[in-house]
Amino acid sequence: MYNQAYQMLADNKEFCLQETLAFINSQILAQAEEFAEFPNTATSIDFCKRDLTIVLNAYLEGLELETDERITFVGSRYWKGNKSSLVGNKQKEIVAHKFLRNLICDYVFKNEQYVSQQGVAQQKLFETQAEEHARTKVFHDCEILIHSIVEGPKKEYLHNHLEKRFTAKWWEPKQVDRGDLETILECAYQAPSKQGYHEFKVVVLTDSPEGREFKEYLYWENTACLNKVRAAPGPGLRRYNGQVLAPTVMLWMGKTYPPGNNPFGESEWLRTNNDCIISATMAMCQAEELGIRTGFCGTLGGREIAQRLNMPGYTAVISVGFGYADTDSLQVRKVYKDGVEMGFDLSNTDSAIRRYENRKNRPPKYSMINYL
Numbered sequence: 040m041y042n043q044a045y046q047m048l049a050d051n052k053e054f055c056l057q058e059t060l061a062f063i064n065s066q067i068l069a070q071a072e073e074f075a076e077f078p079n080t081a082t083s084i085d086f087c088k089r090d091l092t093i094v095l096n097a098y099l100e101g102l103e104l105e106t107d108e109r110i111t112f113v114g115s116r117y118w119k120g121n122k123s124s125l126v127g128n129k130q131k132e133i134v135a136h137k138f139l140r141n142l143i144c145d146y147v148f149k150n151e152q153y154v155s156q157q158g159v160a161q162q163k164l165f166e167t168q169a170e171e172h173a174r175t176k177v178f179h180d181c182e183i184l185i186h187s188i189v190e191g192p193k194k195e196y197l198h199n200h201l202e203k204r205f206t207a208k209w210w211e212p213k214q215v216d217r218g219d220l221e222t223i224l225e226c227a228y229q230a231p232s233k234q235g236y237h238e239f240k241v242v243v244l245t246d247s248p249e250g251r252e253f254k255e256y257l258y259w260e261n262t263a264c265l266n267k268v269r270a271a272p273g274p275g276l277r278r279y280n281g282q283v284l285a286p287t288v289m290l291w292m293g294k295t296y297p298p299g300n301n302p303f304g305e306s307e308w309l310r311t312n313n314d315c316i317i318s319a320t321m322a323m324c325q326a327e328e329l330g331i332r333t334g335f336c337g338t339l340g341g342r343e344i345a346q347r348l349n350m351p352g353y354t355a356v357i358s359v360g361f362g363y364a365d366t367d368s369l370q371v372r373k374v375y376k377d378g379v380e381m382g383f384d385l386s387n388t389d390s391a392i393r394r395y396e397n398r399k400n401r402p403p404k405y406s407m408i409n410y411l
């Protein structure tokens with residue numbers, strides 16, 4: 040139990056934050072080598088403040104719950120896919136985190152007055168010292184943090200998996216394990232639904248002869264595009280959607296409603312559509328977390344699919360392919376049938392390749408996300 044240490048750090052959180060910021064500032068002014076590339080702007084100082092607060096909260100949670108789960112998670116946030124999200128020399132973060140750790144362990148926990156370098160927040164002193172092992176605990180958590188910054192996440196979380204995700208179109212023959220499939224379907228099933236109606240069905244196309252036949256139909260007839268028009272007749276090279284040839288393909292079938300007749304065009308159809316997309320997204324997230332690759336395909340002849348499945352009153356809204364797939368750096372691959380070139384499909388483009396046609400229009404993060 041670290042009750043005393045927790046209280047001491049909680050009451051000195053602002054002090055520790057301000058003192059670390061002052062330390063960083065002093066390093067920049069002294070032109071310390073590690074801080075040479077530190078972008079000394081209001082925005083980067085604000086991010087620095089945010090990150091130090093997150094780390095302080097993680098130390099507090101570690102002391103309170105006696106686990107290192109929070110600091111492990113915080114460490115995972117220093118990575119984007121296979122790349123560090125830090126700009127410049129990582130040593131500056133390490134030096135700053137060691138300073139904060141020592142400030143906590145050598146001053147706050149020991150009730151030693153630190154010679155303050157800032158005038159924003161004062162150190163609060165206590166009558167008693169922190170528990171004996173509190174210092175070891177903070178050192179341990181700081182070690183996890185530094186190791187994660189240098190080597191990569193100790194554990195990968197959903198955000199790490201999503202940062203590495205790509206639309207998979209070309210598959211390994213390996214089937215998805217039945218247990219994993221059930222977990223993915225559990226997530227699809229647990230999805231929230233507007234008004235709780237859940238008016239959709241999920242059709243799972245497996246490796247069965249019927250499943251394979253349906254996937255072939257989706258690939259060659261239903262989803263292929265000629266000059267960007269789905270299922271357009273005529274000769275020419277088509278654009279295919281390999282997502283629908285995955286070892287497992289799921290189709291989300293939304294209950295169909297007529298178009299809206301209120302002035303805003305709102306309709307129950309939008310509700311069932313949204314439910315399908317949300318359920319499919321939850322399935323995708325779970326799959327990616329399990330190391331199973333995914334590919335959305337919305338280019339569907341939804342009514343024809345429903346007809347073929349004998350599901351009147353439903354329309355296929357979205358499909359997701361699930362399986363195993365490697366990335367490549369090509370942008371397109373040719374599609375052949377019986378040795379004859381039929382067209383092309385995009386490749387399994389590695390998520391690190393950002394100049395790719397369909398990715399380059401993603402706006403910068405904080406032009407998309409706005410706090411009020």
Ligand SMILES: Cc1cc2nc3c(=O)[nH]c(=O)nc-3n(C[C@H](O)[C@H](O)[C@H](O)COP(=O)(O)O)c2cc1C
Binds near residue numbers: 385388398
């Ligand atoms: C709702 C939805 C529908 C999509 N439909 C298609 C599709 O029909 N064909 C296709 O090639 N990609 C489809 N995609 C995948 C996007 O085109 C893809 O996410 C985008 O090109 C970025 O590539 P990335 O996922 O590999 O990063 C769809 C994605 C979403 C979210």
